[in-house]
Amino acid sequence: MRVTIKDIAETAKVSPSTVSRILTGQTDNYASKTVKRVCRIAVQMGYQKNTAAAELVTQKSNVLAVIVSETKTNFSEEIIQGIHSVALTNRLSVMIVYAGESDQALQHQAIKTVIERGVRGILLLAIVPGEENTRLLRSSHIPFIFLATALDKKDLPFISSNDFDIGYQAADYLLKLGHVKIGFAGLNLGTYVGDLRLRGYQRAFQKAGLDWRKEWIQSGRWTYQDGVNAMKGWGRATELTAIIGASDLAAIGVMNTALDLGMTVPDQLSVLGIDGTSLCHIVRPELTAIRQAFYEMGRRGVQILINHTSIKSTFTSFDILPGSSVTAPQ
Amino acid sequence: MRVTIKDIAETAKVSPSTVSRILTGQTDNYASKTVKRVCRIAVQMGYQKNTAAAELVTQKSNVLAVIVSETKTNFSEEIIQGIHSVALTNRLSVMIVYAGESDQALQHQAIKTVIERGVRGILLLAIVPGEENTRLLRSSHIPFIFLATALDKKDLPFISSNDFDIGYQAADYLLKLGHVKIGFAGLNLGTYVGDLRLRGYQRAFQKAGLDWRKEWIQSGRWTYQDGVNAMKGWGRATELTAIIGASDLAAIGVMNTALDLGMTVPDQLSVLGIDGTSLCHIVRPELTAIRQAFYEMGRRGVQILINHTSIKSTFTSFDILPGSSVTAPQ
């Protein structure tokens, strides 16, 4: 029912190939009056290109796929905005597919869907792939890159912060302020990222010639609730004078719970977040945090995928987002 | 270079049509040993269906398009999750395209993109379309529906809350608690939604036999900053005893600013949000809010689009999300 290139060709008294070339902008070899007429008729008839047909014959698509984990962190949005910004200037569409965080079946489904669509590139957000899904990605010969999560396997390309450095800098920042008993809440231990951040934290203590204790580390899965639980566990009378939240949400969980327990932040307890998302500004006191370059991750990810250079892992930088939740120990 | 249905057909010594039918699950009319063999070979050869080709011939796609406004509200995520949940069970993919909030050119671009892709349905999030884009949508004959924003034009289908009722209930809730001087911050006046909420607010006053004053209404664009500005404008010595934020963010802006001014919430000033997103839980005091059924909007939107019944506007219900930011006047 839709009007096709053929219909236009007929009413314009030219061949379909002429219409096609004109509509795709190859107007150089055409008389300008033909170009005008064809364009006018196309608009008049309400022509809409059939992308499926075009992609079929050209064997390529203008869609970027983003596979997002369901995880309840909140930085995805920022990354996706970065992705969109570059996609827009390159006339690429973005298709977003959700996959469970570690549900390999859902992941598989998502990856398969986008491969079958022959997308131009695949960006995987905060996703840790299993063996089989790694194979699937590779076999597709579609460029792909992982964002916001470093990976164990050295041959999978990713863009993320250096998590060891994050752990190190977070601890170092507090140590330099004079804190010596520093908690770490909500870390997902057992994951590559979680373990790295912890090692960075430990290294900072080592460099400072100080000891850390096991009970200062409360693991979890980066969530608000993990922060709440950690703080409840330590309790009001804790020896800790500063706490690092493994994510902004975890940090806010810690902070709110501390406040609920009747403690003051930052005077009695300093709280430092990791991520530096917009949440930091809307809580009181404003959260001081290690700010990751999420927007930049998204931008760079797309750029790497569409430049046909080799796809290699890189780190984005991070800095301190100043707030009011951290101070020197009183 | 990718392995096609033909390749499978050759190695399996059957015709392409056999392979196609088997791979699409029409196994009823095939000998089970053929089915087994074909499936095995397909997997072995690493076959991935070419969706573009399939969509071209079947003339339909399994993609739902979501057009999202860039606006800095934060409920989109919840709606999108609702959309995904229904999409998943119906084996539909979701393509998300960003468009400016009221930039008609960007909107046009986004709509055109998804139409050209022949998507199965279009969901427009918090978008107010212009004349031309309305025509474009209509002419495509693709089912579409607007979410989270009611529309002036009676013939455009939407799913949203009844904004008049929201304004009414928000004011009524505070009036019933005994407040009589109630502010309203961040409303985007001049938009259909903003005006409706204000009229609801006014009606509640009227019903209570009370008067409201113009300077109690501070317009804006639903943002955090608008809340901040409104509260700064009223100042510490305001006569107001309660304030409605036009969005959660606006309410939080009001609340934080009030706290920064040295006021206490809710004792000196009650603050009520509109939306009821997850933000309400992470601020202190927890924000009491009118909670809209965003997840439900997403779910219902998809259901309406894929059931081939007529697409009509409906309202979703809302309720009060209890928090600690509202109390009776002291």
Added chain:
DNA sequence: GACTGATTTGCAAACGTTTGTAATATTGAT
């Protein structure tokens, strides 16, 4: 008016799948 060269346009194949219809193979009864 024929020839040249440049400009403009058309032909036809191809992309990989689906599907209506036709063809073939199989089975069981005679």
Added chain:
DNA sequence: ATCAATATTACAAACGTTTGCAAATCAGTC
């Protein structure tokens, strides 16, 4: 062995676009 009925598979067209190459048209020159 023959036949009918059924179970299984193959043929071929179609979807709407792009694109290499060939064809047609045109302007200018002799």
